[in-house]
Amino acid sequence: MSDSYYQKKDLQDFPNIGEFAPEAGKKFFDYYGAATSGGALTEREKALIALAVATTQHCPYCIDAYTNACLSLGVSDEEMMEAVHVGAAMVAGITLVHSTQMRRIIKQKEM
């Protein structure tokens, strides 16, 4: 057995995550399929959103899956990188906006 928690081939196990809880698993996959397939947004736009989320959440499986999905759907390298920057900017903004509490406390506590 490998010593690594993350193994590339584990991505192939994704369809089996409903094991031991098939009812919840089915509900998840129904939802996952509905949420990620084309609707008011195209499949391509949703793949880019998923890629941005995958990078911000540091999920190697999702990064692999959605980089491939974006390539398959004809998304350019530049478009993918821009989506990652949106994710990065959001994470930076989310971090910085929490300085509000910090700044409020500082102002409360300092003489």
Next chain:
Amino acid sequence: MNIAEQLELLSRTVDGDRFKDRLHACDLYPLRAGGVNVLQMNITRRCNLACKHCHVNASAGRTEIMDRKTMDSCIAAVKRHRVPTVDITGGAPEMHHDLEYLLKSLCSPDRRVMVRSNLVILKEEPWKKYLDIYARLGVEVVASLPDYHAVRTDRVRGTNVFSRSLEILRELNRRGYGQPQSGLILNLVHNPAGAYLPGSQQALEAEYRRHLRDEYGIVFNKLFSLINAPINRYLEYLWRSDNLDQYMQTLQCAFNPAAAKHVMCRNTLSVGWDGYLYDCDFNQQLGLRVNHSAPYHVADFHLDRLMNREIMVHEHCYACCAGSGSSCQGTLE
């Protein structure tokens, strides 16, 4: 890599999960043809390009070319057995000195005749004339354009091939190709520019249509989205770049029994430059002739014995049965 090495490498890579066994598991083995609706003629392996995804290993240095006698046997078989569709491929079919003769012999209102063109050959003398010949005879043009991004197409096909392809697409549009009600069909072919599978044909077609229309004023009829078969130059790329294992695993995971049931070899017959018969162009490049006592040369073409033949399969066949399936005319419907 020679053919034996390729077959051995593919067998080793699928790691015991043989395509044949997958067919067995869904009651499709032995896979049998159901007719010969399409005769695909590979008339030359010569080409002015040497694309990285080419399963034919075509290039300017190839010399294989169909002789007139073999061509006449093909024409006779098509006419005698009323084969409704003829798909002419290569290499670059335009580089065959008898292409005009072949087209004039085959084109008729009750037969669909298509030529697979790399487009850029039509910019050069003496092959420019085919722009008008195709339009005059109503030949369906199936044009290779691996991607609507210039950088990706050029990476696969060579510097400036994308921009030169656009010039020819405009010439075809000017002659009525791809235009509504003209009757002149222009279909494009998408191939992934790397070690991944194509996405949905419908989604890709919408993107191709939008980019080509908005940025370049080009129109076309349909997009055929093809999975690259792990054969010849593309197999060597996968192997060299250390992508082969994952590519084959992706194909194996995406195996779809419904696609296998409707795979193109069940209604197609492929003939090589030397007249030998194959179940498809991929088998042709791997030297896997029709077998199981079906006649294996076009000179012995016998429809009754070919139409129910057992199809030769190997591990590269995973490429036609992944996801929605893949054929020379795109996703299986």
